[in-house]
Amino acid sequence: MKNTGCEESITDKTGLLADPYFSASKIRWLLDNIEGAREQAEAGKLAFGTVDSFLLWRLTGGASHATDATNASRTSIFNIHTQDWDEDLLRQFNIPHSLLPEVKDCAADFGITQKEIFGREIPVLGIAGDQQSASIGQACFSPGDVKSTYGTGCFVLLNTGDKALRSRNKLLTTVQYRFDGKTTYALEGSIFIAGAVVQWLRDALQIIPSAEITEELALSVEDTGGVYFVPAFTGLGAPWWDSDARGAIYGLSRGTGIAALVRAALESVCYQTHDLITAMGADNAELKRLRVDGGMSGNDWVMQFLADILGTPVDRPKVLETTALGAAILAGMKAGLYGGVDELASNWQGDRVFEPSMSQERREALLAGWQDAVARTLTSR
Secondary structure: OOOOOOOOOEEOOOOEEEOOOOOHHHHHHHHHHOOOHHHHHHOOOOEEEOHHHHHHHHHOOOOOOEEEHHHHOOOOOEEOOOOEEOHHHHHHHOOOHHHOOEEEOOEOOOOEOOHHHHOOOOEOOEOOOHHHHHHHHOOOOOOOOEEEEEOOOEEEEEEEEOOOOOOOOOOEEEEEEEEOOEEEEEEEEEEOOOHHHHHHHHHHOOOOOOOOHHHHHHHOOOOOOOOEEEOOEOEEOOOOOEOOOOOEEEOOOOOOOHHHHHHHHHHHHHHHHHHHHHHHHHOOOOOOOEEEEOHHHHOHHHHHHHHHHHOOOEEEEOOOOHHHHHHHHHHHHHOOOOOOHHHHHHHOOEEEEEOOOOOHHHHHHHHHHHHHHHHHHOOOO
């Protein structure tokens, strides 16, 4: 195949094309602009898939072209209600159904790896998207269970059971997992900047030597002195979806120091989480206590402030890398190591519970200041 000039595309001689930024319009473009691609696709000699399906194809030596329901749900051409590729959209974008991977449960038989790769054949028994795998690692198996992952960004997933709840507040309706052919849905909200704001303070401004010192600095001051940090470096995500917004710091005075700036940056992550949780509540979603994971969840001060600003307990697990744990759980489920989701839920192990201790008056005052800062940052009201 000819080079498409599209750096995100990955091709190999087996005739499989994978794209980490999967979109129907891009598939059509590739089929129309790679010489011979459409002819091969219509003849059943070309395959296209998400990155997980590409890796599976390579691991199994081309024996398995498949994905799971969570990854398929991200492609914009998978019908999350019928749990199949949407024929109307395939016709509209002129995409052959045979081009796409088979969609399986998250815990399923996806094939066997080639012996020469790992020295032995290994069954592939589980596949899930990043955030869905984290929710499985957090044992969010009941409606109302919600987890928030704090990495570069922040991603909140709330289990809505067998109901694909349509958001009226700009949240995403997605597949949380599919077991034994039964689909469980979720509401999802994405924050673009969480841990990345600490990276910015460390690497761009160079006012802190490491991320670990942020907790000490936040504790060294009673408050931010009225400073609010809106980290819209790449726009604001849910529930605002303002791609043109840019980062801003409000309330600076001559008395503002490094500690106040650091504390305001950490607080911004909690305020943004509050925005997502509030939007979910406005969608009449039942919310229980929040479970957290990811690197930033190891910061005790941030987790306590999060509990305070949400007014709800925050549970931190012993295993913070719950995405990897979720993937292992999926394989264990298919291998028969677990009896079911009830057993998995009972196996979840907590490290610490952060109970809210802030007064309602103080919480409302802080949130009012944050809402004013966001309103001044948005490019459209």
